Amino acid sequence: MGGVMFQNINKMLLMVIGAVVLYVLLKIMITTGVINPYWQRVLFYSLIVTIGALGLGVIYGFTGQFSLGHAAFVGLGAYSAGYFSKTFGQYGGLSFIGALLVGMVFAGLMGFLIGxxxxxxxxxxxxxxxxxxxxxVKVALDNADKIIPELGGARGMVGTPQVANLEWLFFTALIVIVLTRNFIFSTYGRACTSIREDETAADMIGVNTFKTKLMAFTFGCALAGLGGGLYAHTYPFICPGDFYFLQSxxxxxxxxxxxLGSMTGTVVTAIGWAFLLEGLRFVLGPQxxxxxxxxxxxxxxxxxxVRRQGIFGGKEFGFLVPQVRREKPDAALRG
Amino acid sequence: MESFIQQVINGLQLGLMYALIALGYTMVYGTIGLINFAHGDVFMIGAFVGYLGYSSWGLPWPVAIIVSMAVCAALGVVIERIAYRPLRYAPKIAALISAIGVSFFLEYGSSLKFIFGPDYRVVQRPFRSITWNLGGVSITNIQVVIMAVVIIFLLFLLFLVFKTKIGAAMRTVSFDHDAARLMGVDVDKTISFTFAIGSALAAVGGVLYAIAYPQIYPFMGIMPGLKAFTAAVLGGIGQIPGAVLGSLIMGQVETMTAAYISSQLRDAIAFAILILVLLIRPSGILGRSQQEKI
Incomplete structure (x- = not known):
């Protein structure tokens, strides 16, 4: 038992060190100009997509609830957080945290209400x-300026303070990964997975399927809203077209x-996808x-x-799976 | 009152055009359970080929429609063969992603300069527009042609599906692939045929759409495609009468919203009605509710 605990702490320590090293590496590359401002923007976008995609991962990958409207929740988060910042932006970092919370809560609430x-x-x-x-949502955002002029309607919203930087994006993404991991491997997360596998069976073993689905959906939409909040503070101009069905x-x-059902896959693919799209532009050249x-x-x-089960096909990197405290039968006998 | 009847006719025109696209969606969904997101882009290809047919290649417009149908039928069969068949018994989402990929491929491929080019093109109509005035309600010859063509194809499809051998095979496959095989139905061939018919209908829709709303561009298929699919779901996907009913409702709702409320709210109200209908009848208006088997 003690050994397992030790292993757990060891693993956590490794994770923290890994994250810090990665951060320092990225920071050095940005300050020295190895990553130029263009690729820096791509990096930022990839982190935002990671956060939003983890939300959809919970909804669809782990709970099996097919959603084709995820970008709408990103948009709701972006607009609500942006509006909050435009109104209370003079308080610096504190108001940014407030804006992110507003984006998260608003998108989560809308997810709950529509869910x-x-x-x-x-x-x-x-x-x-x-x-x-x-x-x-797109139509509502297009016409939002008729009620709240600051939202800009179809012309788009400008004037949100551009305060998101590498630190904010990187560590928020990190926190979201840990948060999602803990959710997935909690009792609630197990209930979600059971619904994905077989809703009727989950119902029969006593999972309140509707409540669990609603919880997963709300959680996923809140993450989308968080991604949206970051988006609004990374790009000086947002418009309803940024959050349309193609983005979903x-x-x-x-x-x-x-x-499906792989956080590792979602994170790696989100980052790879963002870089692929821009990388193609680079590789192909103007011609x-x-x-x-x-x-x-x-x-x-x-x-x-080629990979119908997805690139990672439900597998996880080891450090994303918490140690299961399950003793082997012989160990239990000896103990 | 006249203006109301006028709107009903305009809505009918739009609805019938949606019906042509929706039928392809609903037949494909019925046989392999796939939302064929590339269908709207087949419709776009149909519009381009038909337009080029009667303008650049100098064909008479009914012949152009037939050429466009043939091209799209072949395209539909090829798409199914390459992108969907290998994934037929994989999780449904894999084929859906493949369909999104095909849709992007057709859109961006058509945008290439040596294919159709990325620009909007204003379409020259193959015949002059004539407007008749019937007691305050105006009807154009374009509307008459569209309605006539759509109704002819609908009747043809109903005959095909309910009165012929291949139609019986299609209906059998839509129930159960394995059972259909046991009855001696060639499932692969039947699915190919379904794609051919659905795509040919989309081509007709595309050409008529280009004539009615004279503008074409490589991304023109996205919205009509999604609307038609929504209409198919509204009516009960997998059901041919459902697709037509859903499309007619969709056409009326859109036209009426644009005429009497606000054209900006058109999409929002159409989709709000869809969500409300699904909440009351989860498998659409004419859809059969499926009992959960354990």
Whole structure:
């Protein structure tokens, strides 16, 4: 027993050291200009996508609830957090934390409110209902300036303080990864997985399926809102078109290509995906840049044909799996 | 009152066009349970080929429609063969991602300069627009042509599905692939045929759409595709009458919202109605509710 505890602490220590080393490395590369401002933006975007995609990972990858409207929640988070910052922006870092919380809570609340009716639907019908919700949010944001002029409506919102930097994005992403990991491996997370595997069976062994689905959906949408809040403070201009159904497809692509039910897959794919899209622009050069979309499409098709279970296919890096305190039978006998 | 009837006719035109696209979605969903996101882009290809047919290649427009149908039918079969068949018995989401990939491929591929090019094109109509005035309600010959063509194809499809051998095979496959095989149905061939028919109908829809709303561009298929799919879900996906009913409702809702409330709210109200209908009837208006088997 003591050995296991020691191992756990060891593992955590390694994780913390790994994270700090990675951060220092990125920081040095940015300050020395190895990562130029252009790639820095790509890096920031990839971290935002990671956070949002982990949210969809919980909803779809672990709970099996098909959502085609994830970007709408990112947008709700971005707009609410941006509005908060524009109103209370003079208080510096504290107001930024406040804005992120507002984005998270607002998107989570909307997820809860829409989840109550639509989570009764199953598979594709749920997907279409959430897709529809995404369209409704887009129209609402397009016309939001009629009620709150600061939101800018279809013309987009400007003037949000650009306070997000590497530290904010990196450590928020890190916290979200740990938070998601703890959620997945908690009793609630196990209940979510049981619903994904078989909802009827989960119901029979006493899982309150509706409540659990609603919880996972709210949690995932809150993460989307957090990603949105960061987005609004990373890019000086946001418009409703940034959070449309094509962006929802992007999140879905990241989660599915990473492998459903794999946090590792989601994180790696989110970062790889963002860099692939920009990298293609770079590799193809101005002459062939028109082919970017076609090549991206081909990569997408070929990847899913070759790895239908996703790149990581439900597997995790070891450090993302908490040590299970399960003693071997012979150890128990000896103990 | 006249203006209301006018809106009903406009809505009918839009709804019938959605129906042509929705049928392809619903037949594919019925046979392999896949939301074929590339279907809207097949519709786009249909519009381009049809337009090029009667403008650049100098074909008479009914022939252009037939050429466009043939091209799209072949395209649909090829897409199914390459991108969906290897994933047919994989988790459904894998094929869905593949469909999104195909959709991007068709959109970005068409945008290439040596294919169709990325620009919007204004379409020259193959015949002059004539407007008749019937007691305050105006009807154009374009509307008459569209309605006639759509209704002919709908009747043809109903005949095909319910009165022919291949139609029986399609209905069998939509129930159960294994059982269909046991009955001697060639499942692969039937699915290919379903894609061919669905894509050909989308091509007709594309050409008519280009004639009715004279503008085409490589991304034109996305919104009509999604709307038509939504209409198919609204009516009860997998059901041919459901797709038509859903499309007609969708056309009316959109036209009425644009006419009497606000054209900006068109999408929002259409989708809000979809969500409400799904909450009351989770498998659509005409959909059969499936009993959960344990």
């Amino acid at each position: 109550v009716p639509v989570l009764r639907l199953k598979s594709d019908y749920l997907g279409i209902a959430t897709l529809g919700f995404g369209f409704i 497809f992007d999140y879905l692509i990241v989660v599915v290509l990473g492998g 062939f840049v028109d082919f970017r979309g076609v090549i991206y499409a081909l990569i997408l098709i070929i990847t899913i044909l």
